Amino acid sequence: MSTRREQRSTGSELTPMKFSRLSRRGVLLGLSVAQLITLGIGGLTLLAAFYGGAGMLLAYSAPIWVLCAALTWIPVAGRPIVEWLPVVCWWLWRSTGGQLLYRRRIVKPRPAGNLALPGDMARLREYRDPESKACMIHDPRQATLTVVCEVTHPAFVLLDPGEQERRVTSWGRVLATVCRSGRIATLQVLERTLPDSGSGLAEWWSEHGTADGSWAATTYAELIERAGPAGERHATTISLSLDMKTAARQIRTAGGGIRGAAAVLRQEMATLTAALRSADLTPTGWLGPGQVAVILRSAYDPAVAATLERHGRLGQELATAGPVAVTETWGNLRTDSAWHAVLWVSEWPRSMVYPGFLAPVLLSTGIQRSMSLIYTPMRSDQAARDIRKKKVEHISDAAQRARMGQIEDASQTAEYQDVLQQEADLTAGHGVLRVSGLVSVSAPTLDELEAATAAIEQSAIQASCETRRLVGQQAVAFTAAALPLCRIV
Template sequence: MAPPPARDTESPQRTYGNWRRGVGAGLFGLGPVATLVMFAIALLTVLMLAVSIIAALVTALLGLCILGPLAFRFNGRTGLQAIAARIAWWRGRSRRQHVYLSGVASRATGSHQLPGILARSEVYEVETGRAGRIGVVVVPQSRHYTVTLRCSPEGIDLVDQSAVDARVAHLAGWLAALCREPGLVQAAVTVETTPDPGHLLAAEVHGNMADDAPDLARQVLGEVVRHYPAGAATVETLVSLTYTVPPGRRGLSHEDMCREVAARLPHLHSGLSAAGAGGVHPVSPRSLAAAVRAAYDPAVAHDLSGDHSLDVTWENAGPVAARESWDSYRHDSGFSRTWGMVEAPRGVTFSNTFSRLTDPDPELMRKRVSLIYRPYSPAESARLVEADKRDARFNATKKARPTARDLVDLGSAEQAAQEEAAGAGVVRFTLLVTATVASADELEQADRIIASRAAEARLSLRPMYGAQAATFAAGLPAGVVLPVHASVPF
């Protein structure tokens, strides 16, 4: 008698999604601001009819010239925002703000401070006892305090899907906890990959080889050092947490605020470890300066990682020279281009959807992928999801036949409101990808590589035109919160 067929006891793979971009209620596809402008123009045109028809026509034409840039949208930005960004770029270029020189070639002789947004930043050392001395980056103009944690991710190779799902659930819980963290304004998860020619492996092997090691062991390790680095790569994962001074405590000094930020780290470690981050350790001031210096000058990255006796400080972590272009950024020995997320993947995704985007690419000197979260407080979350639900319902019911996208958006808004009422957190998020190459001719190849990786991740990316220097700095472990420093409204 044949045995009965085996049942498929495997549970279906989990899917993730329901992220949505909030769209305000408006008429004819316009946002709330453009709708108000349209009503104001219509009212003013009617009033001008009492004067003369010509005055009413002139008012209507002028109103259309104002309404047009607000109604036109391209890659998530209105025409008015695009025009304002171009004007701001021309203005900065005319003032030579796109060129940076330091050291003996500049007025600040002997110093290589960081350019742009980070020019006034400082690093304070805080003694934590168990974790040693850690570095806290202070941006005084925005009063932001950033501490960075170095993680050792365990990866998902040969890991059961149930364990991967548990890690994602722990990460969701960790993000929800950030919404209740006092003074937290931003959390950034950065994965940076660098092809390794073998310097790190050779230094590790020779530094740990015993003097009386057998000749056979020495020969085998020598063969490993010579052949293995051909496909090796260095992957570094950093989590940066940026705080600001809580309301009612504006009198705190930088030193007091840095100590308070450092005191909040222990209870955040366990959440990251459960999410698959492995060993989590705060980054020291020297490591912070070395990471930033290597980003601006990729040619010295291997020397900084292999020789810890090199004197690297935050005050000298900047480039010798940098020049920002409309679509790229040149800094010391590297040429970089930064892309920003326009739209998150539609529909559902899986736990490994973004893995190819963070995998090493041997054609690039460095690749940095930064996932930036800005959590809402519980009170803001409740107000936001209810407002989104009302706006989505208005957009779906104002038409006799709502589109499928309107109905899906309404369902997503209602689901988000239900999940928030059940205790889930609400966060804004975006993604920045920075690719660094050795010459300007290789930027086109980097563009093709990133476009291919973005397609595999179902992401829509575009170069951050006119803001290459600022977005390059935003991907570093320095706590740059872009909306705070933006001169063009987003």
Template sequence: MTSSPVYRLARRRSGMAHFGLGPAPLILVAGGFTALIVLPLLTGSLVVGAAVAAGCGMAAFVPVPGAGPLYEAAPLVVRHLARRTGARHHWVAPLPLLSGAPAAVERPGDKAGRLLPPPLRGLEILTVPRTAATGAAHSLTPIGLIHDRRAGTLAAVLSSRGSEFGLLETADQHDRLSAWAQVLAHTARDSGVARLGWSLWSGPTPPSDHLLWLHDRQSGTATADHGPDQAAEDYQRLLENAAPALTRHDLRLWLSLDTRRLHRRAAPLDAAVQAALTFAERCRAAGLVVGDPDSPVDIAEALRLRADPSVAATLTRVRHTLAQQSGAISVLAGVHAGPLSMHARWNAVRIDDVWHRTFWVAQWPTAGLRPGWLDPLLFDASCVRTVAFVLEPVPARASRRRINADAVELESRMAVRERHGFRVPTHLAGAQAQVDEREAELHSGHVEYGYVALVDVTAPTLDDLDDASTQLAEAAAFAGVSEIRPLHGRHDLAWAATLPTGRVPARGLLR
């Protein structure tokens, strides 16, 4: 009987390390030792050298909660204080919102037209009419694309929902995962694809959808001679009893294309739509439940819900008119997708009426993983939570260089230990086997991806936010996540990276 396969995640690469230290701590430690020796000779005082050496040691090793070591936290503290001094930590949307001009979302040099907060500046929702090429020429609903003018990308958003994956046999689950790996491999080879990702919003929700459905049913079945259906009354009582336990999950996939990588003759909008449709077909073939690309209104509602979940009950009661579905308000969709106010603090950011705190999964489990290992982090909806993943394909040439470098490093470390008669640790032998597996998978047609995960928790008050953060840490530990770190001093930027817009964390956001 063969054992079922397991999956492993590569540890985060933090650059070269000597004596277990990265470049920055190593420089600080070396500078501290140099100061401890040189400064007493120059000044004649041992105290000065010891003070400088102690300062270097503190900067290298003393941690700041939520910001990493002191040498990493110092720039964040300076940035936060500078923003507060310049009153740039608080933003309110200018009124009136309905300016009527498509360029009112953001016009260079026009501060009054900047209706989106700074973390979302440069984003706009474009409208692409559905044609016969999209397979839905009969539909009046347009396709929405998110244009990031700063990064030069076009992102398509696709709604998805859960399937029967958790009920499948173990062998069938592995087949589904293998099919998803093929989707990733083929998508990485498409022209212009920069990255892809998904964003799962989960949280308690009022039974509004169920009540609306029940109201429609009662309106259609009740007559003057007969009162409301008994089954409808029983169902309504069931909803009242189950309301505290009702949850909602909103999953959005997104695919981002770099317009600079496309062929010069290719139309960027058409290429982005075609790439999204191809990606959706591949996902369906792999057993995923994925819809067509979202409309501008659908994208705006998804972003609005993640900004302030308290509007969920209102959004469920919104009835789209024919003009809305045909794209008549697509010009304003990007404006209404954004919040009305934002107030950034060191340990949280307030967006409209709720508080947000974003965490970074800094270290993943190193042991073998099986299907469903991340379920505690995904489906525990004790608080409003958004889990966002960003995947970026690594070119094959870069993957080969990285595999060769890892193999040489492991062989040299093992050779040094064997030469001096030291025992080779188990983790080194296992790491060598993992490098061999990566090389075999690369030669078999798979593609390596760089990945990052952010988790945003939302609560109406700071006390509730602290409780939600504690619950998140417990759920992450139960899933086996080694380290999850709050991104203090940059929660506004991190929150923007959790939205299904194709915008990714900046290089300086995660160190």
């Protein structure tokens, strides 16, 4: 994950913004912990063979220290082989245990209150808040309580530069509010493209049209009926996750248990709602169980998304909102009616860009995709300690390289400047967040999925971003990218 920094201006002109670089600095001399371990094993083996008799012992032990050197320095897809070992081993373990396949047992009902989801999400529980009528998702293992809000907003790219700058500044205040709370575990912004059922056009015509039986009115109504299902629409949700461990004292004060956590979360919901309205975002309300169920079902079974929206109460039960079948492969995920692939935004723009830089990705037409921005706020004291630690590591590494006669790399200098800028922003009162970007692409067939994925990758290049497919962990990545449950990879 990378740490995001926003530059604000008091003028009316649109100000470019900059993202901090994703730190790739190792623990020692650019080497990670895994690389140091394998290098240490190889070095100790080489020394033991050399002092134990050299000659033949060096030849006998050669497979060990040569393998360690290869694991340490040979890259595969931009990462050393040793860093792929945990992913591959975990994949093999899940393969032998049959955990890559999920089939719902339709004759065996789920326990009351549990979500019908595969994998580690099977432990998630539903709680209906009696006061706000919102559906709260409780994760007992991670000790979080999550609620989802749907928001509407005008098209950002159609606004004038002064209005765009004002809205960017207002959104920065929303993120700063989340940082100051100290009780928020994760904030997720999920933007999805959905097949339009035509209900939106029909509702607009019923409110603003004149159905007087004339030729124009009849023709317009027929066009709406035919064009609606062939189109697509965008939907945006914001999910808020309460850290029940951090808020333990407030939860006990509010009565304890899940009811006390819900009371504390309602306070955060009220604060976020006020902040969103001040940023000219319109929250349409916190989603109930039926609305959350439709989102979950539409993600796993896109073919029925338009049908669920067109029919009133159909599919609005969380007990049946999960998939019927899931099959995970190394680079894809197969669910009820679609294939999915999840891309990780591994590099945000390194140069100054304007706030609408993601428009090529978000406005791509003809592709069904979901994009999640997952914000992890850091408390001010924790962020200050983290920045001090990074400064000490950068300075000590620079001194070590100077003693060894190594030349300072430009990327290392840029990372150190990012740390200094983060310290200046924190001192000025701004919040520090870690942000991850995930894009989930869906298609009816595997060939269409590959074509859509390639199109999204090209759109990301136009947005000055670098994306990588999350191989070996597509199921976990899909839940984080396509579901508004504040999951992390």
